[in-house]
Amino acid sequence: MQNFSESTPSLTTESGFRLRNWIIGGFAVPIVLSVASSVVIWGNIETVRSTEANVEQEAKVTDLMGDLGFDIQTISRATRGYLLKKSQISLNSYTDAVDGANVTLQELKDLLVDEQQKQTLAEIETTINKLKVTDQSLIDLVNQGKVEEAIAQWDVQDGRAQTEKFAELFKAFKEREKDLLKEDADKAKAATQQLVWLTLGSTVLTVLISGLIAIWIVQTTTRRLNSTASTLAASTSQIAATVEEQERTITQQAASVSETTTTMDELGASSRQSAQQAEAASDAAQQALNLADSGTQAVDQALDGMNMLKTKVGAIAAQILHLSEQTGQIGNISQLVSDLANQTNMLALNAAVEAVRAGEHGKGFSVVAAEIRKLADQSKQSAQKINDLVTDIQTAINSTVMVTDEGTKTVESSVVITQSTATTFNDMANTLNNVVLNNQQISLNIKQQATAIAQVVEAMNTINQGARETTNGIRQTKQGTQQLRDMAVFLKTIV
Incomplete structure (x- = not known):
């Protein structure tokens, strides 16, 4: 029996790959490009989402700082009111303000990531602790019936200096917060612009490469089909003899x-x-x-x-x-x-x-x-x-x-x-x-x-x-x- 397989050319392309592999590769290239661009786009989207999360967190920090400032003012007002008139309402207001300040400080510690803000918050906490010690001593004097001595000590204290120090610390904290907000906004803007250009570029590149590959596959397929048809016509005679x-x-x-x-x-x-x-x-x-x-x-x-x-x-x-x-x-x-x-x-x-x-x-x-x-x-x-x-x-x-x-x-x-x-x-x-x-x-x-x-x-x-x-x-x-x-x-x- 004649071995006609030796005269039959290989059904692969010149590079050794089968036609179906080239077709699969032709479809795979745009798919890979799409997947790659999708991954990069997804990264930019995640950056935008992360920036939005940071903005939300910074907004919450701003709200908490406002609550903390209000609690500090309440502590001072309640102390002055208790000095002027020993009232349970003033004492309760003082106690609630102290508890609220402690809770707010703890929430801020849990939220803050920036080291500069953490340092500023630590200074604010130290100042608040000093204020609480001073005000508590005045309240204790009033409770002991030494109202005039308590008022005299309050007059001796430099309340204006404490207020200015709180103002400076809060101002420094807010300025740092503004800087962080600006950085996040810049990141979000850059990520959005990069996302737009990347989407357009990946689309154009995918269309261009897919078109070139399609043209090459058509030419290669036509050439191989011509060769296969000639080979098939020659092989059928050998197959008939073998049969x-x-x-x-x-x-x-x-x-x-x-x-x-x-x-x-x-x-x-x-x-x-x-x-x-x-x-x-x-x-x-x-x-x-x-x-x-x-x-x-x-x-x-x-x-x-x-x-x-x-x-x-x-x-x-x-x-x-x-x-x-x-x-x-x-x-x-x-x-x-x-x-x-x-x-x-x-x-x-x-x-x-x-x-x-x-x-x-x-x-x-x-x-x-x-x-x-x-x-x-x-x-x-x-x-x-x-x-x-x-x-x-x-x-x-x-x-x-x-x-x-x-x-x-x-x-x-x-x-x-x-x-x-x-x-x-x-x-x-x-x-x-x-x-x-x-x-x-x-x-x-x-x-x-x-x-x-x-x-x-x-x-x-x-x-x-x-x-x-x-x-x-x-x-x-x-x-x-x-x-x-x-x-x-x-x-x-x-x-």
Whole structure:
């Protein structure tokens, strides 16, 4: 495929900027100029506003100075009136004037900015404080009943000098206030004049620069459109050739996609069959696992039965040992009876001898002795039989003990074998469980593969459909390229 982008000129101007950037710049320049002039104008407006605020503040200062002068005059008049006639009205007027002067002084301190005015106000405050001290001393004398002494001190005081000093301080303060007002007025006038000239200048400059930029943009745009139209006409031929080549390539890709789709269908069928086989193997392994669990349960039950049998055999052995002990006791008792029969026989023999010696008087006793000997012989015979029976029982018990021991050993051996069998069943169950899990995982993996293959098949079908749509789009692109070529010719004509 031919690379026609190398022959296509850049859609930028000679300086490397896009046309839209130059257009944006053309509009941005007057906007920037307008913003800059607006900022400067805003600064001048703020200057005028600040000047107006200063004028208002200075007017307020002037009013406060008038109030302060009135309060000072009131203090002096109230003091003189109190000297002439002790009156509560004069005293109240004096007190109100003093409070008003203090409030006015504080407001002036808060408002004043000029250092010269602050210094003058400080001198005024000092003079007022001296006046208040003097007048308060006169009022105190009047309150003490020393009216003549108070009048004499008032006459001695130079009231005219104090009045002149107040007048000088107020005059200096007002002259400074006039100077400040004049400075603010000059600033406001200069800012207003500068605002007018700046507005006119910025307007003319903005119109002039905007016109020059507009002319330059029109010329540049016309030149670039001519160049672009020529380039567009040359590029459409290359695009048409490229589109034909892309059409052939897309057709080949569509055929390859169809073959791949068929192969993926076969692979999907194989995956589904493998999934079914894996599920069957998983079911068989699950059945084997269930049988192994049943065998384990049966072995556990047998093991429980053998443990119970072992317990019962142990109990039988204990009972046999107890029976053997009781049989031994019976043998001992039988031996005791045999010994007792022998002694009885000896006593009967001795009694018979004594009966013979006694003659006629011992005949009855001889008969009794004979009977006793018979009983003794019978007791001895019975004891012998009992001993024989005890011996037989002891022999049978010993045989039973031996058989019981063998049974116990056999049960213990069976328990060991059963435990080994249970362990084997558990191992088998674990192995079968792993087999079931592996088969389930394999089945899941195969299902996922089958799903993935189905998705791949669907994607291949989508690609195939896309290839057909791309082919149709390329045909439309060919038509659009022809229209683009015609448009380039038309653009070149109108430019």
